[in-house]
Amino acid sequence: MPDSGDIHAVKASQRADSQVRVYAVPPRQGATPGEIVAGFLEAMTSDDTNFATARKYLTPDASRKWRPDASTTVLTAAPDSGLPERGRADYPGMSYPLFGKQIATVDSQHAYQAMPPTTYRETIHLSEQAGPDGKEWRIDSLPTGLVLGASDFQRSYRSVNKYYFASGRNVVVADPVYIRQRLDPVTRMDPVTQTVKALLEGPTNWLKQVVESPFPTGTALKEGTKSLPLDDRNALKVPLNEKASNVGRPECVQLAAQILFTLRDLTSTRVDQVELQRADGSQLCVLDRGQAEAIAPDHNSGKPINQYFVDKKNRLALLTGGAKEIGEPQNVPGPFGDGQLPVSVVGVARHERTAAAVSKDSSQLYVTSIISDSRPGSPVVTSKGKTPLNRLSAPSWDGRDDLWVADRDPGNPALLHLAGGTGTPQAVKIVPGLDGARIEAVKVSVDGVRIALLLSKGGKTTLKIGRVEHPGPKGSPLVTVADLRPAAPQMETVTAVSWAGPSRLVVVGKESGGVQQVRYIQTDGSSSAASILPGLNQVMAVTASDDESRPLVAYSKDDGIVRLPAGANWQTLVKEGSSPVYPG
Incomplete structure (x- = not known):
């Protein structure tokens, strides 16, 4: 414990505890404007019926107009109120500025929308009203909906x-x-x-x-x-x-x-x-x-349990077994496993009969069986990028058994979709456009209607989620990705991402000024301190199963292929290897 240093005020609402309940306190007789503002902000964090106590801080007209269920503004901490300003002759009373860092908005549909930390500034205005005991200060103008700190939001909502x-x-x-x-x-x-x-x-x-x-x-x-x-x-x-x-x-x-x-x-x-x-x-x-x-028979897509990776000889290998025990690595049958076709990154179809792999130099994408011996066919996609980093990304399979890959060639960048994994590659239209950003990685959800994209621009790589639409007639190859939105706006850069359940992602990245973290994030961008996973150095890739009970698997430059079982720490599976993937 420190025994020296400055004393700092600490807000009581810093910790989120769902077992804690806040009981609102009505304004006392003769309360000052500052006490009215502070009491109202605290009353907004309660479960009081129809916020009846919070409404006692408002004028009757403001109470009628205030709709606390219209929206919720989420700040990093409880809002601060600044120094008051006295009103003008034409607008008497007192104004108190509210400020903080906004990180999300929850709309009337209960949908959470994360955003990069943004300066929040609104105003609460008070006027003197006639009360039973004389003049009393009450709030006559206030921000829309609720304004809560992140810890109060996490305590009150799930x-x-x-x-x-x-x-x-x-x-x-x-x-x-x-x-x-x-x-x-x-x-x-x-x-x-x-x-x-x-x-x-x-x-x-x-x-x-x-x-x-x-x-x-x-x-x-x-x-x-x-x-x-x-x-x-x-x-x-x-x-x-x-x-x-x-x-x-x-x-x-x-x-x-x-x-x-x-x-x-x-x-x-x-x-x-x-x-x-x-x-x-x-x-x-x-x-x-x-x-x-x-x-809905494919609700969890059969829950595949095998884990795959690229071994030190650039061959596709699998690790069989469940959450507790993993078998020895085995190379898959066919050209990806027998060394005929050295590979760099892979994607395994969810039915585990077929895989897609990018060649060692990242220029060509092949699709072939991984359950029988065969010869490598012709590549289904070829990139003309001049370096491996400017060629093909790791491929991803969706629940329709369609294949997705990004061509990172600066001269001809494209997000490509192959129906059934073998169809003619079709360029996917992204609406609105990427505004100069380049797709670095692609991960499609098991339901096939959402896609996670790592986008690089200006030396930073960010994570966005898009909606996959098929706007053409039935059977049309036309595919569009629409309405990209930030999924990890508080992270300055994201290194790797994988779907980890119906609405959850596992990401590797860093916040501004922070160190690399592996953490869970909801697709709406929300997360909590409990979502941060045990530390692991130099993580370059991560993968998770659609079945949330299966362990995470990652590739670390320092430790090789590792996994994280529930309630344990990272465990090394293979010292030399890369590109770990679950089917999908």
Whole structure:
């Protein structure tokens, strides 16, 4: 413990603890303007019904206009209030500036949007009002919605994946949102009810172009529903409004499956069955967990467990085994494993029968079987870049068994898509454009509708997530990546990335002035201190399975191929090797 040095004030809200509850305190009689501002900022962090205590700091007109559920502004720490300014003759009262570093916004759809730390400055204005005991200061103008420090936000909210079906396919796609940890102050709904309500309201704006939900627009919980308790069979009954009364069984069971997937990680008790009910209480349909998995059979893409890497002789090898034990490396059959075709980086299809590999000099991409002996065919893509760093990236397979790769040739950069892994390479249109940035790495999600891109510009490499759209008619090779958004805006540079579950990425990178970290980040850019993983030096590549129970695997210049089992530290698997990958 230090025994010397300056004394610094520490905000009480610096630590996030979901077990801590804040109880708002109403303004005292004769409170000064500064006390009103401080009390209101603290009251915004409470779970008080409809923020009733926070509203006591507002004038009646400001209270009527204030909508705390409209949006949430997330700052690195609780907002600071500066020195007050006295009003003018035409606008009497007191103004207090609020300032901080904004890192995210949560909109009315509960969607979190991260941003690089940005200066936040707003104003709270107070005026004197007539009260029962004379004049009293109250807030008559304030920022929109809630303004919270990151620790208060993490204490009050939790991330939940809503699930929708990819357009035209029985594949579910995660749509992360944030809901209150306890009763929502405005709706008074418990977390399960909040989540089902958010699911019924439809996908967030960013995702809605590529997913669908089977129920009619306007379907909602029956009016007055505040809680959805489980019965003694772990079954959940969900009463719906009149909009749902005439839907058919196929649509009903699809929505029930969406609810089961969505509630899978939310409740402390496992939900084994969902019963949807009409507004009159009659049954629409019943679905259990096993039936839900049958509706979306590739929900976790078969959970492949093998890990692959490129050995010291530039051959593709695999490590068989699960989370606890790993077998000895074995070279795969065929030209990638027998040395006929030395390779640098690889991507293994999710069915594990085929792989794509980039040649040792990074100029050519080949696709071939890894379960039988064969001769190498012709390359499916060739780059004319002058150096390996200006040629092909590591390939990536999506859940459609389509293949993706970036050509980093400065004279002809392109993101390429090969339908079925063997089709003619098609240049993917990116809307809007990359504004001079170059694609360094490509990772496509198992559902095939989201893509992670590492983009380099001005000596920095950043991570962005895009939406994969197929705008042409059915069977058309036309593919577009739209609406790129930052996924790790607080990182100055990102070295490597991999999908690590339905809405989670594992990234290797550095914050400004920091050291290299390996950490988990949600696709919406949110994370927490607990997401930082044990340190590892000189990490050049990382890979994770779609099954979140499988260990991470990474390539370190210092330690070779290593893995990180749950609850343990990094363990060396192979001292010499590179390009570790799980299927995908």
